[in-house]
Amino acid sequence: MRSSVTGSVCALLLLLLLVWEPACLGDEVTSSTGTVVNPCCYLPCQHWSVCVQYGQDKYECDCTRTGYYGENCTIPEIWTRVRQFLKPNPDVAHYILTHFTWLWDIINNTFLRDVLMRLVLIVRSNLIPSPPTFNSKYSYLSWESYYNLSYYTRLLPPVPDDCPTPLGVKGKAGLPDPELLVEKLLKRRTFRPDPQGTNLMFAFFAQHFTHQFFKTYNRMGLGFTKALAHGVDAGHVYGDNLERQLKLRLHKDGKLKYQLIDGEVYPPTVNDAPVRMSYPPGVPPEHQMAIGQEVYGLLPGLGMYATLWLREHNRVCDILKAEHPTWDDEQLFQTARFIIIGETIKIVIEEYVQHLSGYRLQLKFDPTLLFNTNFQYGNRIALEFSQLYHWHPLMPDSFFINGDELLYPQFLFNSSVLTHYGVEKMVDAFSRQVAGQVGGGHNINAVVTRVAVGAIKESRQLRMQPFNEYRKRFNLTPYTSFRQFTDDEEIASVLEELYEDIDSLEFYPGLLLEKTRPNAIFGESMVEMGAPFSLKGLLGNPICSPEYWKPSTFGGKVGFDIVNSATLKKLVCQNTRTCPYVAFRIPREEQSQSGKSDSEIRTEEL
Ligand code: HEM
Ligand SMILES: *[C@@H]1O[C@H](CO)[C@@H](O)[C@H](O)[C@H]1NC(C)=O
Ligand SMILES: *[C@@H]1O[C@H](CO)[C@@H](O)[C@H](O)[C@H]1NC(C)=O
Numbered sequence: 001m002r003s004s005v006t007g008s009v010c011a012l013l014l015l016l017l018l019v020w021e022p023a024c025l026g027d028e029v030t031s032s033t034g035t036v037v038n039p040c041c042y043l044p045c046q047h048w049s050v051c052v053q054y055g056q057d058k059y060e061c062d063c064t065r066t067g068y069y070g071e072n073c074t075i076p077e078i079w080t081r082v083r084q085f086l087k088p089n090p091d092v093a094h095y096i097l098t099h100f101t102w103l104w105d106i107i108n109n110t111f112l113r114d115v116l117m118r119l120v121l122i123v124r125s126n127l128i129p130s131p132p133t134f135n136s137k138y139s140y141l142s143w144e145s146y147y148n149l150s151y152y153t154r155l156l157p158p159v160p161d162d163c164p165t166p167l168g169v170k171g172k173a174g175l176p177d178p179e180l181l182v183e184k185l186l187k188r189r190t191f192r193p194d195p196q197g198t199n200l201m202f203a204f205f206a207q208h209f210t211h212q213f214f215k216t217y218n219r220m221g222l223g224f225t226k227a228l229a230h231g232v233d234a235g236h237v238y239g240d241n242l243e244r245q246l247k248l249r250l251h252k253d254g255k256l257k258y259q260l261i262d263g264e265v266y267p268p269t270v271n272d273a274p275v276r277m278s279y280p281p282g283v284p285p286e287h288q289m290a291i292g293q294e295v296y297g298l299l300p301g302l303g304m305y306a307t308l309w310l311r312e313h314n315r316v317c318d319i320l321k322a323e324h325p326t327w328d329d330e331q332l333f334q335t336a337r338f339i340i341i342g343e344t345i346k347i348v349i350e351e352y353v354q355h356l357s358g359y360r361l362q363l364k365f366d367p368t369l370l371f372n373t374n375f376q377y378g379n380r381i382a383l384e385f386s387q388l389y390h391w392h393p394l395m396p397d398s399f400f401i402n403g404d405e406l407l408y409p410q411f412l413f414n415s416s417v418l419t420h421y422g423v424e425k426m427v428d429a430f431s432r433q434v435a436g437q438v439g440g441g442h443n444i445n446a447v448v449t450r451v452a453v454g455a456i457k458e459s460r461q462l463r464m465q466p467f468n469e470y471r472k473r474f475n476l477t478p479y480t481s482f483r484q485f486t487d488d489e490e491i492a493s494v495l496e497e498l499y500e501d502i503d504s505l506e507f508y509p510g511l512l513l514e515k516t517r518p519n520a521i522f523g524e525s526m527v528e529m530g531a532p533f534s535l536k537g538l539l540g541n542p543i544c545s546p547e548y549w550k551p552s553t554f555g556g557k558v559g560f561d562i563v564n565s566a567t568l569k570k571l572v573c574q575n576t577r578t579c580p581y582v583a584f585r586i587p588r589e590e591q592s593q594s595g596k597s598d599s600e601i602r603t604e605e606l
């Protein structure tokens with residue numbers, strides 16, 4: 001197909017492009033004050049090229065395989081020009097993917113769905129280096145950085161620590177006070193609901209799902225993680241180490257320990273499964289639930305998902321045992337764990353990412369799409385991914401469950417909320433309550449603003465590169481002014497006052513304050529930077545590789561079918577007595593007041 005497109009038309013095109021080629025000027029880097037500045041502080045090397053310092057004042061950009069050449073790797077090679085010319089603008093691609101329902105109704109039912117899904121996976125994951133590269137200690141490639149799994153990886157190396165300003169050479173010598181930044185720009189004034197109709201069922205799924213691989217381990221040092229599997233390992237269900245796992249297991253039929261409250265299955269207490277859980281002092285052990293992830297006592301929404309996955313694991317064990325009466329506890333456990341991981345990835349791609357993206361293309365979890373490509377299996381969680389995922393604006397001002405309004409003091413660390421209402425009522429309530437819009441600023445509840453302050457402080461200590469450098473890393477054009485970056489005049493002028501230069505705007509504030517796409521939860525950057533990390537992590541899982549992705553890995557056809565037909569609704573309704581309203585968005589009626597009856601919506605959604 002490509003060769004026919006790039007026929008005679010391209011020959012003409014190339015001629016034109018070649019005429020426009022800019023001249024290559026060999027400049028030396030010296031500072032205005034005469035003191036010698038590490039030339040890599042200018043972040044001179046473009047297009048993923050590598051800055052190498054030689055002596056005090058010399059540098060070289062290694063342009064190998066970037067498709068560019070010249071001192072700073074800024075001059076495109078011929079094929080790079082062609083590719084640039086043919087590449088659609090991300091906002092245009094996004095517009096097409098989120099509009100033209102009639103077109104997608106056709107595509108969804110043809111081979112084009114597979115073709116486009118494969119394209120999405122390849123284009124996105126090509127932005128993530130694999131094997132991983134830098135980390136917070138190593139701004140150059142090193143064996144230690146590759147091998148030591150305790151570090152988060154980093155897409156862009158840290159800003160050198162001998163630079164004139166915190167972000168290299170741009171901006172003021174001192175960055176704005178993080179508390180002030182959060183107070184003025186991120187803290188909520190009045191709750192702004194997400195225009196995509198995202199609900200709390202989604203918000204708690206996001207938090208529950210991601211905290212299996214975001215487990216920042218500051219006791220080891222900044223930029224470290226406790227989650228050594230670096231991906232979807234269901235460590236939030238089974239614990240992040242073998243010792244913890246063994247304490248959580250029943251050691252019979254592959255199952256996990258549990259307790260019965262009013263005849264319903266819940267995670268066991270820490271008396272029965274003696275693992276450390278993070279609770280404030282004074283919560284007695286009989287009120288602490290033992291869960292794989294040690295912080296999941298924090299929120300009833302996390303406890304709710306922990307309960308659902310526990311029930312699902314034990315349900316799958318029963319099915320496997322019926323299929324394989326000879327299997328021992330260990331094989332039943334291990335196989336059930338693979339099924340849980342598979343179900344998770346299925347739900348995340350086909351429902352969670354589908355919802356977030358707003359795409360009319362029906363996304364598909366099908367690892368075979370990548371079998372004849374050069375996709376690399378494996379994954380390493382990046383610091384940037386963890387920073388980016390601080391979606392605290394999702395959280396509402398209070399929680400409405402079964403006609404009660406719960407304020408934060410009644411909700412946080414209160415283990416009786418879950419057992420008092422039960423899973424069904426919680427699912428129903430969370431599925432009906434709208435979450436906050438993540439992008440656009442001014443939408444973080446005061447209870448969690450300090451988490452945003454912490455994220456900004458962390459990014460400074462770890463010397464993360466500016467937002468615009470990340471824009472470039474993800475093939476997005478850097479912003480040239482604060483007014484281009486946001487339509488909100490107040491945000492633009494505060495940012496201008498605090499940062500002066502758009503090139504010194506920081507990563508996390510950039511993601512949260514960028515203008516959102518029309519009627520969307522995020523701006524362009526959150527999607528274009530988040531999706532690559534996300535899809536690489538999901539498809540890079542070993543179960544997606546050719547040796548693993550087959551029925552026998554999942555206990556045969558029955559187990560494989562469970563993975564391939566998993567849905568959020570089944571996760572809930574196969575593990576509860578009655579089936580509540582369950583979705584990642586609020587019922588359409590409650591969003592648009594379209595006048596449809598509730599039961600109509602239920603049948604539509606379910
Ligand atoms: C009321 C609800 C929430 C509370 C009270 C809360 C609180 C916290 C706290 C205390 C931290 C640790 C901050 C630090 O150590 O500096 C944290 C980290 C984090 N939170 Fe939340 N959070 C909430 C909801 C959410 C939600 C809905 C998400 C959505 C994805 C989220 C994503 C994250 C992420 C990605 C981290 C970093 C984790 C890590 O690197 O270990 N949080 N949160
Ligand atoms: C390369 O980058 C440096 C630092 O930003 C700049 O001074 C120099 O002019 C650039 N060279 C070219 C050829 O653009
Ligand atoms: C195509 O997928 C989109 C997104 O899931 C959906 O809204 C639409 O109804 C689908 N169309 C068909 C025919 O499946």
Ligand SMILES: *[C@@H]1O[C@H](CO)[C@@H](O)[C@H](O)[C@H]1NC(C)=O
Nearest residue numbers: 144147148149150151220221
């Ligand atoms: C990883 O690096 C940290 C910091 O240098 C060190 O404490 C830890 O022991 C290393 N881990 C391994 C497995 O070598």
Ligand SMILES: *[C@@H]1O[C@H](CO)[C@@H](O)[C@H](O)[C@H]1NC(C)=O
Nearest residue numbers: 409410411414415416417420
């Ligand atoms: C915890 O939740 C239960 C059930 O909603 C409620 O009755 C109780 O008052 C809450 N505890 C606190 C300390 O708010």
